[in-house]
Amino acid sequence: ETGVTQSPTHLIKTRGQQVTLRCSSQSGHNTVSWYQQALGQGPQFIFQYYREEENGRGNFPPRFSGLQFPNYSSELNVNALELDDSALYLCASSLDRERDEKLFFGSGTQLSVL
Amino acid sequence: DAKTTQPPSMDCAEGRAANLPCNHSTISGNEYVYWYRQIHSQGPQYIIHGLKNNETNEMASLIITEDRKSSTLILPHATLRDTAVYYCIVRSSNTGNQFYFGTGTSLTVIP
Numbered sequence: 001e002t003g004v005t006q007s008p009t010h011l012i013k014t015r016g017q018q019v020t021l022r023c024s025s026q027s028g029h030n031t032v033s034w035y036q037q038a039l040g041q042g043p044q045f046i047f048q049y050y051r052e053e054e055n056g057r058g059n060f061p062p063r064f065s066g067l068q069f070p071n072y073s074s075e076l077n078v079n080a081l082e083l084d085d086s087a088l089y090l091c092a093s094s095l096d097r098e099r100d101e102k103l104f105f106g107s108g109t110q111l112s113v114l
Numbered sequence: 115d116a117k118t119t120q121p122p123s124m125d126c127a128e129g130r131a132a133n134l135p136c137n138h139s140t141i142s143g144n145e146y147v148y149w150y151r152q153i154h155s156q157g158p159q160y161i162i163h164g165l166k167n168n169e170t171n172e173m174a175s176l177i178i179t180e181d182r183k184s185s186t187l188i189l190p191h192a193t194l195r196d197t198a199v200y201y202c203i204v205r206s207s208n209t210g211n212q213f214y215f216g217t218g219t220s221l222t223v224i225p
Binding site for chain 2: 004033035037040041042043044045048056058088090092102103104105106107108110
């Protein structure tokens with residue numbers, strides 16, 4: 001059983017560029033969530049995908065968008081990057097959307113916007 | 115959405131029990147309490163979760179008060195590798211079951 005994997009591990013972009021981050025969910029999991037973690041803060045929920053459809057969204061602008069593919073892997077896209085987008089981006093997968101379901105996190109992508 | 119309150123930092127001697135408190139006074143009846151920890155900006159690692167009853171697994175014990183307004187995570191024999199930021203989370207049932215992380219408790223295990 002493979003865990004949650006994210007790529008790339010580190011990324012440097014400049015303001016105004018666009019970025020795509022990728023996540024492979026744990027084997028058998030059909031739900032993927034993305035979180036943003038700024039330095040010194042707890043992770044903040046961006047959105048969740050369940051069976052290829054967005055299933056919930058946090059307080060993030062539309063330039064944060066995502067996709068989930070038939071194999072349940074996922075992408076996070078951020079357009080028009082801003083300096084404040086510099087953060088650790090975490091992907092988490094779970095078996096389903098149940099109230100007591102556990103999230104399994106990847107190691108994250110560290111994004112730096114210059 | 116239920117929020118949690120945790121002390122920002124705690125110390126614990128190696129080999130002793132670490133007791134990490136959490137307040138969640140606005141928790142709803144069907145919302146679970148989860149604990150995760152994060153080491154060196156890696157992804158958060160699941161520790162334990164519960165609804166009403168106390169829970170125990172190979173990593174820790176979770177004690178939830180009868181009114182469910184607070185809980186305590188217990189690491190029975192803390193080691194240096196338990197040094198991490200510990201997050202107490204109440205999982206919202208209203209908005210896609212998202213996890214609301216606070217700023218957590220930074221636990222330092224001292225040799």
